[in-house]
Structure formats: C-alpha cells, structure tokens
Amino acid sequence: MKNFDFKINQNSYKVKIVSQENNKIALEVNGTSYTVEMAKEVKTKKTPTLVRAASKRPAEPIKVNPTSSKTKIVAPIPGTILSLNIKVGDVIKVGDSLLILEAMKMENNIVAEKAGTVTTLNIAVGQQVLQNEILIELE
Numbered sequence: 001m002k003n004f005d006f007k008i009n010q011n012s013y014k015v016k017i018v019s020q021e022n023n024k025i026a027l028e029v030n031g032t033s034y035t036v037e038m039a040k041e042v043k044t045k046k047t048p049t050l051v052r053a054a055s056k057r058p059a060e061p062i063k064v065n066p067t068s069s070k071t072k073i074v075a076p077i078p079g080t081i082l083s084l085n086i087k088v089g090d091v092i093k094v095g096d097s098l099l100i101l102e103a104m105k106m107e108n109n110i111v112a113e114k115a116g117t118v119t120t121l122n123i124a125v126g127q128q129v130l131q132n133e134i135l136i137e138l139e
Helices: none
Strands: 002-008 011-021 024-029 032-037 071-074 079-084 097-103 106-111 116-121 134-138
Touching (some): 097 134
Antiparallel strands (some): 002 011, 011 024, 024 032, 071 134, 079 097, 097 106, 116 134
16 A cells, blocks of 8 residues: 655664554564554544525615715626616616626616716726726716
C-alpha cells in the first residue's frame, strides 16, 4: 500500500503498510512482518455540508413613500437599460411600463408603483446601472 522511511535515534527504518482492516494493520519493518492493533478505530473524515436556512419572510417589492411629493424609481438589480418608454414631462399612471432593464440575460419590465409626472431621467438606453441606483424621479 504505502512505503515510509523513518529515522529514529540515528537508525533508519523502512516501513511498508501491507493492509489495514478497521483498527488492525499489517506492516513490514525492514523486511520483518508485524501485525499491530491501533488503540482507537480510525475514523474517516466527512466533508462538511453547508446548509443554509430558508428565509423566514418572503421577498418584498420596493415600496414608494406615499406621503412624499417626489418619488424615486431605483434599479432593483444591476443591469443594462434596453429601452425607455417615457420622457421628461410625461404623466404616468400606476402600472405603466417605464423601462426595460436587462439583467443576467433576462428582460425586466420596470413599472410605475405610483402615478405622477416624470421630472428627471438619470439614465439613457445602453447605460449600465447598479442596484439601488436612482433611475427616474416623479412628482
């Protein structure tokens, strides 16, 4: 099975492990056969498994502040702006499609959660945005 070279008190030993069953090992030391019994059984190491607990609450959509006169639409995930469906001055209603955001090769339709008038567009088609970056401001 395995060969080892030991040096103890200036003496060299060639040890060859012939076989191992549970806690008994057959070996040869400098050509002489021995059977030894280990004090404890050899335990094999187990690879630990990472277990992640499930989330205790479901994912919540981004909420807008209903009492504020200005509403900021932010990027829910990082991605690239594929198209803009609005321009400054447009009046939008709840549920209107504002833009298409591509993230991880998927197109995400970003819709209005609050009605208002578009006051600021901080993005352009083809621009890459980060998560929570302000895309549009409504009044």
